[in-house]
Amino acid sequence: MAHIYLDNAATTPMAKQVIAAMTEQMTNDYGNPSSTHWFGRTAHTVMDQSRQTLAASIGARMGEIQLTSGATEANNTAILQTAHTRAALGRHIITTAIEHPSVGQPMAQLEREGFRVTYLPVDETGQISLGDLDAALDDETILVSVMMGNNEVGSHLPIAAIGARLATHQAWFHTDATQAYGLLDIDVAALGVDLLSVSAHKINGPKGVGFLYRRDGLNFPPFIRGGEQEMKRRAGTENVVGIAGFAAAVKLITPQTKADRQAKYLGFKHQIIDNLRAAGITFDVNGAVQADALNHVFNLWFPGVSTYALQTNLDLAGFAVSGGSACTAGSLEPSHVLTAMYGADSPRIAESIRISFGKDTTALDVTQFTTALIKIVTRLRAKSAR
The missing domain is CATH 3.90.1150.10 (Aspartate Aminotransferase, domain 1)
Structure with a gap:
């Protein structure tokens, strides 16, 4: 059958070109990118080249790409670290009722910690009302997190319109672009987003790798601690093989x-x-x-x-x-x-x-x-x- x-x-499923790129990486470039010898420098070069490819895919700078284990880690990092870092400015966060669990569950955790979270409702097409967003925004709002596209019904949410509304507001704007990446044109500057999450395995890349776009000037402590990798923003030896595969998948689109x-x-x-x-x-x-x-x-x-x-x-x-x-x-x-x-x-x-x-x-x-x-x-x- x-x-x-x-x-x-x-x-x-992983694309054949992705499998080939990862196989070559595993065979020839197996050094730790934090090592200073030739093997390490070679692996670091692969990472730099891959990071440039990922950054270019969303109109970002290389230094704005924080490599992660996937969008779940990226979402948790963006939401929890923003809330904890900016709590002195306010304890109100806005999201939607249809977010992925990797956004919804961190929000629930923040509520248990005393943060106030507004969940914007949606209509029968899976769309939010910008009027509801306007009504929810206040001087205490420090973060707005709205997915770019829904993973169950495919609704495309108005990210650019939200970004324009937040341009003069203190709230940072995060979007989970996991389902939209690879299907929609994404330019972080045009959209007005500060933080954006992506996973490789949704675009015929490998599982276990993704990135968090973090606009220059946004500072918060590492979510994962224990080393100085990723420009001291995310500890742990990088998954160079997966990162190379991720970049190979992006190049196909x-x-x-x-x-x-x-x-x-x-x-x-x-x-x-x-x-x-x-x-x-x-x-x-x-x-x-x-x-x-x-x-x-x-x-x-x-x-x-x-x-x-x-x-x-x-x-x-x-x-x-x-x-x-x-x-x-x-x-x-x-x-x-x-x-x-x-x-x-x-x-x-x-x-x-x-x-x-x-x-x-x-x-x-x-x-x-x-x-x-x-x-x-x-x-x-x-x-x-x-």
């Missing part, structure tokens, strides 16, 4: 690549919608289908069909999809994103699946998936009607 992977929002993928993924969404409608399947889209969304993410509600049953049957048929964020896949809690969008009593929360496309997804993959989806939904509904 052939297996078709449609869970790219959780992670992506051009502005045209991003536009082409967005258009392809939007076409896949319409292909699925048209085929479901033609088959007479009752369903609805969670969120909105629009060109400027993160079109690799597609969340669908099938009334009367449980997420678990549908996902399990699709898996048995050879199709990998998910019920939401991979970071909460083992949790019994309902999707906080769908709950924020539709309310805690909505049946959508337990009857929806997330489909997410990748660079290697083909129209044939989508056709085969939709054919299986129609058969499985029809069968499950017939079974429940007995």
